[in-house]
Amino acid sequence: MRYSALQVLRNGLTGNKSWKPVWRNPTPKSHYDVVIIGGGGHGLATAYYLAKKHGITNVAVLEKGWLGGGNVGRNTTIVRSNYMLEGNMKFYSHSLRLWENLEQELNYNVMLSQRGLVVLGHSDGQVEALARRGTVSVMEGDDGVLWSREECRARMPYLNHDDARFPVYGALMHQRGGTARHDAVVWGFARAADMRGVDLIQNCEVQGLRIENGKMVGVETSRGYIGAGKVGMTVAGRSGQVAEMAGLRLPIESQVLQAFVTEGLKPILPTVIAFGMGHFYISQSDKGGLVFGGDLDGYNSYAQRGNIPMMEHIAEAGMALMPMIGKAKMLRSWGGINDMTMDGSPIIDKSPVENFFVNCGWCYGGFKAVPGSGDCFAHLMATGNPHPAANRLLLNRFETGRLLDETGNGASPNLH
Amino acid sequence: MRINCPNCGDRDVREFHYRGSAKLLNRPAPDAGEAAFVDYVYLRENPAGLNRELWFHEMGCRSWIVAQRNMSTHEFAGTELARNAKRGAK
Numbered sequence: 001m002r003y004s005a006l007q008v009l010r011n012g013l014t015g016n017k018s019w020k021p022v023w024r025n026p027t028p029k030s031h032y033d034v035v036i037i038g039g040g041g042h043g044l045a046t047a048y049y050l051a052k053k054h055g056i057t058n059v060a061v062l063e064k065g066w067l068g069g070g071n072v073g074r075n076t077t078i079v080r081s082n083y084m085l086e087g088n089m090k091f092y093s094h095s096l097r098l099w100e101n102l103e104q105e106l107n108y109n110v111m112l113s114q115r116g117l118v119v120l121g122h123s124d125g126q127v128e129a130l131a132r133r134g135t136v137s138v139m140e141g142d143d144g145v146l147w148s149r150e151e152c153r154a155r156m157p158y159l160n161h162d163d164a165r166f167p168v169y170g171a172l173m174h175q176r177g178g179t180a181r182h183d184a185v186v187w188g189f190a191r192a193a194d195m196r197g198v199d200l201i202q203n204c205e206v207q208g209l210r211i212e213n214g215k216m217v218g219v220e221t222s223r224g225y226i227g228a229g230k231v232g233m234t235v236a237g238r239s240g241q242v243a244e245m246a247g248l249r250l251p252i253e254s255q256v257l258q259a260f261v262t263e264g265l266k267p268i269l270p271t272v273i274a275f276g277m278g279h280f281y282i283s284q285s286d287k288g289g290l291v292f293g294g295d296l297d298g299y300n301s302y303a304q305r306g307n308i309p310m311m312e313h314i315a316e317a318g319m320a321l322m323p324m325i326g327k328a329k330m331l332r333s334w335g336g337i338n339d340m341t342m343d344g345s346p347i348i349d350k351s352p353v354e355n356f357f358v359n360c361g362w363c364y365g366g367f368k369a370v371p372g373s374g375d376c377f378a379h380l381m382a383t384g385n386p387h388p389a390a391n392r393l394l395l396n397r398f399e400t401g402r403l404l405d406e407t408g409n410g411a412s413p414n415l416h
Numbered sequence: 417m418r419i420n421c422p423n424c425g426d427r428d429v430r431e432f433h434y435r436g437s438a439k440l441l442n443r444p445a446p447d448a449g450e451a452a453f454v455d456y457v458y459l460r461e462n463p464a465g466l467n468r469e470l471w472f473h474e475m476g477c478r479s480w481i482v483a484q485r486n487m488s489t490h491e492f493a494g495t496e497l498a499r500n501a502k503r504g505a506k
Contacts, residue, residue, distance in 0.1 A: 250462070301490065414436070
C-alpha cells in the first residue's frame with residue numbers, strides 16, 4: 001500500500017480502521033540466495049538495496065529479537081558527513097546524499113531534519129582546524145560554514161560563551177547535518193524491503209554458521225537450519241560473537257556508550273551542538289526532549305547500560321556549556337554496545353570464508369551510515385566488488401597499514 | 417564499579433585507566449613475523465563473558481593490574497598485579 005496525503009485524510013475521517021500491518025511475518029524457507037544476520041538499520045537497508053538495485057529478492061533478514069530492537073533504537077539519531085580522511089569522507093558523503101532522498105525512495109516519513117550541526121571551537125588553533133575541516137568538506141561536495149565569535153553569540157545566546165576554561169571562539173556549521181526519527185528509518189526500510197519480497201524473520205537467533213570446504217552454506221538458527229547462497233553479517237555490537245562462529249577474530253572491542261533524554265520542553269535548541277572539549281553533544285527531539293551524550297564509558301562491555309562516572313562527566317560538561325539545561329529533569333538514560341575498531345572506522349568487506357561478508361565496526365557512528373552502509377554492502381554482496389564509496393573500509397587494512405584513524409589515537413578502541 | 421587493587425584494596429573505577437586486553441602482556445618475539453604482530457596489536461577475542469584485561473591504578477599506587485571481569489555483567493572475578501601475572505596466559 002502506497003502512502004499519500006489523501007490516504008491519511010481518508011483514514012483519518014473513517015476512524016483509522018483500514019490500516020494494515022506493513023510487513024508480513026513469514027515462516028523461514030529452507031534456502032535463500034542471501035541471508036542477512038541482524039534486522040537493524042544496516043541489515044534492513046542491505047536487504048532493501050539488494051532487492052531494489054540488484055534484483056535479488058530471495059533474501060531473508062534474520063533478527064533474534066524484534067526489528068530495530070538493537071543499536072538503531074539506542075542512539076542519538078544524528079546524521080552528518082563531516083569527516084576528514086578520504087576513505088571515510090566519500091562514504092559518509094554518499095550516505096548523506098542517500099538520506100536526503102530517503103523519504104521519496106521509501107515512501108515513508110523518516111522525519112529527516114537537516115537542522116544543522118554546530119561544532120564549537122575554543123581556541124584560535126581549534127578554529128583554524130575547523131576552517132580546514134570545513135574546506136575539506138566543501139571540496140568533497142559537502143558543506144561547512146565558519147561562524148565567528150560574534151556570530152556564535154548572536155545565533156546561540158544560550159551558550160556560556162565566556163567559560164574560563166573553554167570560551168567559544170568560533171564554530172563550524174554543517175548545514176546538511178541534523179537528525180532523523182530512528183524507528184521510522186527501521187520501519188521504512190523494513191516495509192520497503194518486504195514489499196519487494198524480502199522475508200523479515202523475527203525471533204530467529206543465529207546459533208551457528210555452517211561452513212563446508214571454506215565456503216559458507218547456511219546458518220543454524222533457533223528456528224532450524226536455513227541454507228544460503230551468501231551470508232552477510234550486520235550485527236554491530238555483537239560482531240565478535242557472530243564472527244567467532246565462522247572462526248574469525250576481528251580488530252574490534254565492544255564498548256558501551258550512554259545517551260540521555262530530558263522531559264519534553266518547548267523548542268529551545270534549533271541545531272545539533274557538539275562540544276568536543278567537554279565531550280558533550282546535544283539536540284532537541286521533535287517531541288521536545290533534549291537528547292544528549294558524550295564519550296564511551298571507556299572499558300569493554302556487553303551490558304547495555306553505562307556507569308555513574310561518565311553520566312556525571314556528561315552532565316558537568318553540559319552544565320559548563322549550556323547552564324540553562326540544569327533546570328530540565330533527566331528522564332531516561334540508555335546504553336548501546338559499540339563495535340569499536342582499532343582505528344575508529346568501519347568495515348564493509350568480504351571475509352576469509354567464501355560467501356561470508358562482514359559489515360561491522362561502526363563504532364558510535366552507525367546510525368548516520370544506515371543508507372550508505374546498506375547500499376555499499378548490497379553492492380559488495382551482489383557484485384563481489386567493493387562499492388566505490390566504501391573501497392577503503394576493508395578488513396585487511398590492519399595488515400596493509402592503510403588505516404583510517406580520524407583521531408590519530410592508534411590501536412586503542414576506547415580513545416576513538 | 418569498584419576494582420580491588422591488590423595494593424590499595426577496593427577502589428572506585430574513577431581512579432583507574434583502562435588499557436584493554438591483557439593479551440598486550442605477551443608481545444611476540446622481534447622475529448616472530450608480521451602476522452604475529454598484526455594479531456598482537458589489532459585482533460581481539462572480545463568475549464561476552466570473562467575478559468582478562470589491563471587496568472592502571474593511575475590515581476592510586478600507579479601499578480598495572482590484570483583483572484578478570486565479566487563483560488556482560490561487569491562483575492570482577494579476580495585481580496592481580498601485572499608484574500606477578502603469568503606471561504603467556506590467555
